[in-house]
Amino acid sequence: MALIRAMNSAISGLRSQQFKIDVIGDNLANSTTTGFKAARVNFHTVLNQTLSFGSSPQGNLGGINPLQIGLGVGTAETTRNFTQGELETTGVASDLGIDGDGFFILTDGSGGRVFSRDGSFGISSQNVLVNPSNGYIVQGINADLTTFTIASGSTLQGVNIPIGQVQIAVATTVANFNGNLNGAGAQALEGTVIESSVLLDGSGGPAAVSGTLLTDIFRQPDTAGPDIDLGIDTGDTILVSAKKGGRALPPKVFRVGTTPIAGDDGYGTTLGEFTQFLQRSLGINTGSTELLISATRDDDNNPNTPGVTGVATSYAGGPPYTSVTQTGRDFTAEGVQVGDIVRWNTGIGSGQISQITAVGTDTITFNALSSTLGQPDIGDEFSVHEPPRVSIGGFPSDAGRLRIAGNVGTASDITDVSIVTSDGLSISPFYTRQSSAGESTITNLTVYDSIGNAHLVELTIVLETKGGTDSATGEPGNVFRFFAEGDDNQLVSGTTILGLDRVTGTGQITFGIDGQFLSQNNNANVTFNLLNQGASTPLQFRPDLSNVTGFASQSSQVFLREQDGFPMGTLMDYSIGVDGLVTGIFSNGVTRSIAQIMLARFANPEGLQGLDANNFLTSANSGQPIIGNPGELGIGGVRSGALEASNVDFSREFTSLIIAQRAFQANTRVITTADNMLQDLIRIVG
Template sequence: MALIRAMNAAISGLRVQQTKIDAIGNNIANVNTTGYKSTSVDFGTLLSQIVGFGSAPTGTLGGVDPTQYGLGVQVSGTKQNFATGNFVATGVASDLAIDGDGFFIVTDGTGRELYTRDGTFGLNPGGLLIDPSTGFRVQGLMADLSTFTITPSSALTDITIPLGSLTIANATTKFGIDGNFNGGGPIASNGNVLQSSVPLFDIAGATPASLATLLTDLGRLETGGPLDFGLSTGDVLEFQAEKGGRSLGVRKFEISAGPPTAGIDDTGTTLRDLLDFIEGALGINTSLSSGTWGASIATGSIAALDTVTTTGAALTGDFVTAGVRPGDYIRFTSGPGAGQTAQIDTIAFAAGVTTLTFVSPLDGAVPLPLPGDTFEFNERSRVALGVAAATEDGTLSDAGPTPDLRVDEASPVGVMRISANAGLLNAIDNIVLSANGDRLLLFNESTAATGETATAHVTVFDSLGKPHDVVMTYMLEARRSPTTGDAVGTRLRWFAESADQIQSGTFGTTVGTGTIDLDATGKFVSENPGAAIDLSLDVQGVLTALAVDVDHAELTGLASTSSSIIVGTNDGFAEGTLNNYSVGADGVVTGIFSNGQTRSIAQVMLARFGNNQGLLQVGSNYYATGADSGLRTIVTPGTFSAGSVRGGFLEESNVDIAREFTDLIVAQRAFQANTRTISVANELLQDLVNLI
């Protein structure tokens, strides 16, 4: 009966509108659910009753349409809106949101994978990244915590962020120097020279002290006669000084034949041992091939008749009388050969000409000095004792290719002579040598230091992350008149010292030296050597020696009122503990350590599906794969159409409350209209019954 059919259709309408209202109610209920995706209901017609099938057009008729009566409506399906919701900042590092397509991956207690848009995560006591509401573990890739590298092809695993327990340290292998050295300053031609005010004396032998004099027999020769220092085996001598205005601290030397004990820097029994200790404490670089300079003895310029070859020179003037002797250095300070240096092997004066031969030849790859170029003679930088020529043991001498650095044949016998490296900031002052509370010697400066210098303090780190201070002192060694735009115009030399150096069997603070060539515009050209600092750290439980490259490519040599040199880069760092983290757009968890370092700890990965509508909702904001979802694909956030991760944010529900209320009103009216259809059909049926 037709009216019954109308009532059945209306009843189906009531059912589907009730389903729609259910969906709207669920959406409104989840308006504040993190990561919730709103659901809509799709309707479709039920079966239709065909009364007439109609007919096709004929030659005289246009055709008849079929006659059909609908039998109602049904729910054809539901659909989720996977559009990204708004983001709300929480400031919590473990809160994550996905800006775009994709799902976070978690595993339950059985290892089953589930997927969610809700990134309300946290860390459990073991550092695992989890969903605190369920305990499910967030999946991703873990970095190798020894190298902090993430392998993209590795299998998914639990993400662990070990706050408070992961520590790192890195030994310095290279640092860079930035800034400007005053290339317009004076050449550092002189280091200051200090001499003991009185000679040292061998009390037991009643002779001026020699390098072999036992410290227990050592004294000084006063005007009134010898004065015994009264030293005994086991006594500790304290030495302190200033260098370039900075204190070198107190260093200790014990009169002993054994190795140094705790708190003692060096040991020995003879005066030679003591001089070795003093030179090491002062950080004087004595490398014969380095071109390090002491005090200037004499200067001059090459005349038209003078000759300079790679193996020697004939120079107008009496430089023998001026104090030049074998073992000294000649350095050319102007012209195309500026910076060329050589150690003197032999020296002789006759007929107004000083003839020199060199221990090793000048650099043939660099132009030789020419008439008009200037030069100067310098003594070696060292700590030495004045002795009579060839009197030590018949073989010791301070001349020739293998001189004894402790022998000084030009100083008064028994006088200690300290020749510093060149430059103002290498100047040594305020020396105090004492034992048992008594000052043993006074020192007088005989030559002052000159020349442009600058210093920089660099902190290098050993393999355990312990810091060590290295003082870099720079001096202007030479200038050269360039003939081309890229010719070397200025040469700098640097010295490196570290009071932290510990060498088994040897005491000293010098850890390296090198040169830097700058062109005529003050720009860096080259340096030698590249790997120059060698810091020994014996018996410290660390990898030793600590070899460090120095990069001066950013250093300039422009003329200025003063030099300003700083440390630009340093690849070493002290121990640091992981105390914070952040998650980047690519899902990488970056650990932030207490020493300011950052490292990749892990990476949050995402899952994508061919059909998100095919996923099954399993509660607690989780999805599981469905028959029509397609296989899940693991992707890196921000790749393969996957969204990026936003750390410290959560994704809000994408429910549009205004739209839901509007749909609710429409569904309500549709429901009411269907009830009205039933009422009308019922009234009509009643009218039919009343006809009987």
């Protein structure tokens, strides 16, 4: 019966509107639920009853449409609105909101994956990022906590943020300086020269030499009297102390013997071994302030041809020549002075020494050398200025005297040298023959090895050459040199520690005639040997003085701006970037990547199956998850300290609620009307 059919259609309408009211009610109930996505109901018509199928046009008549009566309405589907919800700030670092497409990936208790837009996370007692309402674990890729590298493409795992459980230290690789070096200062030409009393090999014996045993050493008295027995025995210690540039150097201990013990800074049995120890203890950087001159072979029958380079000696058997002429060179401008030492370094004359007696513009005159000395070969070199070192009986000191020649510059001046035996006897008083002079400055810095140990470095910078030439560009300018010293540097031979060595490096810095930095030699590194310290060895870093200038000033001042090493620090905090990268913040100021949060997106997110606790599950129609870093592959970014609010639109929901109510009322009216009509029919019978 037609009226019954109308009532059935109305009943389907009532059911559909009830379903819609349910969805609207759920939306409104979750209007403040984090990450909630509003749903809607889509309706469709159900079966139509066909009363006439219609016909096609025939002859002069048009076609007839089918005659159908609908049998009501059905619920086609519910779909979710995955438009972006508003991001509300919370200030909690573990709260995460997704800005764009994508879902957080979590694992449930069985290890199965679920997906969520709700980023209200926290750190569990196991230091894992979780949803605290259900314990589901946020997935990502953790860094190797020794190298702090994240291997892309690795298997997903729970994001680990081990606050308070990870330590880090960073070795220094570069130290950057600011400041100004006084380019108008006096050129540093003179280094300290001090010498001891004469030391003897036994009482009344010959002058001591490098091979003299320390246990046999006597010294001549300062006044008349017998030679003084220093009473040094095997196993005794010798304490060395001194000042450098007015600052006290840390005392150093030398043990007489072949076996050092803990606390010793060096050991040995001979005077030569002790002089090398003394040189290292005073931080004397050898060979760094010599003026090197190349020599070329002269014609045997016409020696000293005008204009040749550096002819300094005669041919074999001939008279000794006593001068050097080098056309185009200004020895006076280079700081060569009467009294400076000339020392042959290479070739047949290696080791020969003389002293300059006169200096011309391009000629040096010096004391005669041995008449048997052959001529130098091409490329042979000699040095002018006394090389910094500690020697025994070194020219021009008398045999048996310890001669200490220090580095140039007032900051390198060595004074108050004291060498005392275990019995309290002074090996010798020292007499100053020359003090260090020239523009210089000193700055201190602390650097760190691979396990965070701190090492103090003293950097002394001196004006080495005025009006020099930059080796890299050929431009004129002033050349400064730095000497690096540190008490933690070891003297090593293979895997054997021979003692400590204050000398850790040297290098040159050149400034142009405009006072601007030109260059710094590439191998100007500072090196610490750290055997058996538990740290990577050697520790090597580069002092970068490229931001220092060379203008005229009252004094030179250079200071450390920054260095990239750090002491040990503990993971104290973290931050999460828009790319999902979790950065650990350590107590020493270091930051390192510790994890990468991964997100997933779906080709059809409306096809996801909703679960409780704001979670979703893949379905046959959602497609497989596309997993990647936030900001890649069409995935949105992550906002730390914010949560995504529900995207329920109150105005839309209330409007839909009114429409659903009116539709429900209309369907009840259909039922009421059909019922009245049926009653009227029944009354006809009655």
